[in-house]
Amino acid sequence: MKRRNTVVALGLALGLTATGCSAMGGGAGDGTVTLNMVESLTNPARTELLQQLIGDFEKQNPKIKVNLVSPPTAQADQKIQQMLQSGSGVDTVEVRDITVGPWSNNKWLHDMGPDLKGWSGWSQLTENAAAAAKDEEGRTYFVPYGFYGLSLFYRKDLIAEAGYDKPPGTWDELLQQASAVQDKAKRRYGYAFRGGPNAVSNVTAVIEAYVADRIDPADGYRLTDGSTIFSAPEAAEALKTYIEIFKKAAPPSSVAWGYPEMVEGFSNGSTAFLLQDPEVIATLRKSKAITEEQWTTAPLLAGPGGKAVQPLATAGWGVAKGSKHKAQAVKLVEFLSEGEASTTFAQENSLVPILKEAAEDSFYKTGPWASYVTMNENPDRYLTATQPRDVPWFTEWTQKADADVQRVLLGKMTQEQLLADWDAYWTAKRKSEKS
Secondary structure: OOOOOOOOOOOOOOOOOOOOOOOOOEEOOOOOEEEEEEOOOOOHHHHHHHHHHHHHHHHHOOOEEEEEEOOOHHHHHHHHHHHHHHOOOOOEEEEEOOOHHHHHHOOOEOOOOOOOOOOHHHHHEOHHHHHHOOOOOOOOOOEEEEEEOOEEEEEHHHHHHOOOOOOOOEHHHHHHHHHHHOEHHHOEEEEOOOOOOOHHHHHHHHHHHHOHHHEEOOEEEEEOOOOEHHHOHHHHHHHHHHHHHHHHHOOHHHHHOOHHHHHHHHHOOOEEEEEEOOHHHHHHHHOOOOOHHHEEEEOOOEOOOOOEEEEEEEEEEEEEOOOOOHHHHHHHHHHHOOHHHHHHHHHHOOOEOOEHHHHOOHHHOOHHHHHHHHHHHOOOOEEEEEOOOOOOOHHHHHHHHHHHHHHHHOOOOOHHHHHHHHHHHHHHHHHHHHO
16 A cells, blocks of 8 residues: 555554454344454553444444454454454454555455445545555555554653753664663663564664665665665664664563563663654553653654654554445444544544544644654654555564564574565565566
8 A cells, every 4th residue: 555644653462352252243133233343453441442432333323233352462463364264253353554465465355445435534534544545456445543653752860860961863872872871780771672573663763764865755665776775785784773772772681572561661660762653652641650751752763864764654444355244344434434533542542643633633732742743844854654564475574574683682693694684585575576
């Protein structure tokens, strides 16, 4: 899918919260239809919010009941894939930009384009949301519920204690400040490093910053000359800086850290810096381990050229090809994608909204959100690039790349080998795509 400028991003991972997971969608004797709706980025607060929104939908549509299935995030996509593959058990489904490619390629998703042709909600969507809702052939496999983006979360108290009066603006400055904050005797570390699940996202973020002047905005893994970003000389410099941050300013255990460990390490004071999506804003505001006076955000870190690159990421609601109640499932997607339901979901999950009206809300112009406004207002410094997250092999890629990052951290693979391997991988994949 082609997506255009927006501040973006992704992923919360906690426990299992499900309502009647064993129930199957079907119809009652009185004409009532039961839909199975499956989410993938599960956490208790988010599930509770979805249940509230579903309750509002059911009040407006008394002949439609919705059974929300909430598998743990770590296994969710695999679970959803199994359900989609079986052709039953799921009607409305959470679709992410990293899953829409393989799922639609396997014909597991329903093209909602014809169903939504007369939908009044189209006029409410921002330009970016409307663009993200359609692929290159005009098919709509999901309507986005918001966008994710990266910013630097930092502990104001910890960097002040280390002698700094402002956050770092570049990756080199991050290395300097995070190293200064580090005090192993106090079990205090500089940076909440991501060495576990989705480690590749932060590695590509630093590489993209270093090659920003030559990056292809339509493909964040490619340079304007057609070569991969991993082949650039700047990529080696970027990776070296990033691995230095791990060696000099991160907890040793972060070699296996994913989202929950990173956020916990930041909120409990173990680490001073965290590179994450805006949904962390809501998580930190609800945390009892940290006060809002102790932290805020700064714009995405720049490379040596003074520029950063925002990777575009989104997710939304779609309908399973195997659903026997597509009309009702589409109706649920429409409800969640317009008006108060959409605005509430975006704000409660700290997402960049999909609605024009919501985007102008003061909610998004103050406090931790101010860094996103800064990035939007300075597009020449904070560039945007669409990562190829919708290619059919992206899940394969992330699994491989995460394992490679961990091998480098453990000394089982050199940085040079990683970059050469990644360059070869994407070069071969792009070549096969054209043949």
